[in-house]
Amino acid sequence: MSKTSRRNFIKKNILSGLFLTSAIPLLRAENALKKESSIPQLKENSNNYNNIDWSTVRQQFLFPKEKHYLNTGSLGPSPKIVINTICEAMEKLETSVSHGRHQIAETHKKAAQFLNVTTDEIAFTRNATEGINIAARSLRLKKGDEIIITTHEHVGGASPWLALQKDIGVIVKLIDLDFNGENNLQIIKNNITQKTKVIAFSHITCTTGMKLPAKAIVDVCRSKNIYSCIDGAQSLGMFPIDLLDIDPDFYASSGHKWLFGPKGTGVLFINKKIIKHIDPVYVGAYSDSKFDLNSLTMEYRTSAQREEYGTRNTPITLGLGSAFDFINTIGIDNIAKRSRELVTHFRSQVDKIPEIEILTPKSERFSASMITIRIKGKDNLKLNPILNKEKNLRMRGIYENNINGIRISFAVFNSFEEVDMLANALKEIVKA
Ligand SMILES: Cc1ncc(COP(=O)(O)O)c(C=O)c1O
Structure with a gap:
């Protein structure tokens, strides 16, 4: 399929609710979405800003128009296309009694393209918190190593590092930020010591929505052999993000906030530069490149997807794929x-x-x-x-x-x- 016809296909499906056909009544997306004909069309060329009819975009969401929802930073509602995709995939997979795992590759590709990285650097998690836990636990940190975090971190962004403090005695250095944004790079630099091993910070803080200079902070980390871990829970889907350019070691995000993806989805980027120097946290089927129980052999894949051990929830991962399509249709x-x-x-x-x-x-x-x-x-x-x-x-x-x-x-x-x-x-x- 050519790029244009693919785009048209996605647009048609996103905007016309085509996925609503032939569903089992209980699972039927139609139940939630009412009539197919009530899903309006966006104009052609809608990715030209001036042509976008934002009221039509609004109609893609189920919550009533009287509800003035200004809390996407906590939980992003999902548009109809995401719900349709989940329902349809669930119906199909249950009908064929299969897990459909191979289908997830398409969503890896979408996430990788969206972030300008390779598919091998993308793993799906349950949420941002899980991604940050994986980052924290996969580094080979030891007692006395220092980790810089800020007073603006979310509990999910801070807890994994505090847990390491409890478990192995790393030292968490908590630094305050400048509410104006201007001095944050310098504040972080001032707190680096010979013992600093990780700087973990939010791209956009959950407290005041302040943006941190991610690329500049990561550059400092690289120059001093410090790992960088970006909490992207509030940034993915909010504005364009080029991780090839920012080049952090880890970037962990939720699928369910600004991406409008399904609840229980998350995206974790692990830089290919570091994958050989870290350990996977959970392992199982799909983590290995070689496994032989009799000889007690297990070798890890050198892909972030080694963290996607065991059976996965394919429908919600495909729903996450549709969330990327939705965002791309409007244009980030x-x-x-x-x-x-x-x-x-x-x-x-x-x-x-x-x-x-x-x-x-x-x-x-x-x-x-x-x-x-x-x-x-x-x-x-x-x-x-x-x-x-x-x-x-x-x-x-x-x-x-x-x-x-x-x-x-x-x-x-x-x-x-x-x-x-x-x-x-x-x-x-x-x-x-
Ligand atoms: C900056 C930040 N990090 C992490 C989280 C936790 O996200 P999740 O529930 O997807 O783990 C949030 C949630 O609000 C957040 O704002």
């Missing part, structure tokens, strides 16, 4: 641009309100699609659920690092009207 550049416009519009509404602090850097170099705000003198963690209950504005309270803020995620299905609703709700709170 367009997605990033749309979020930026929503963020800019939001900022223009709240910038002038003295009671509201914006904790996320304004510069595009240090921010992307999430913003964290704090209403001065209020318990923002209590306000957040009230905004959800009374205004249907769903966001995430930020308790981490004692920030006492509200994090807003601006995704493809959000509209300028929703931004206005939020801004007006905040103005009301401030006036009250």
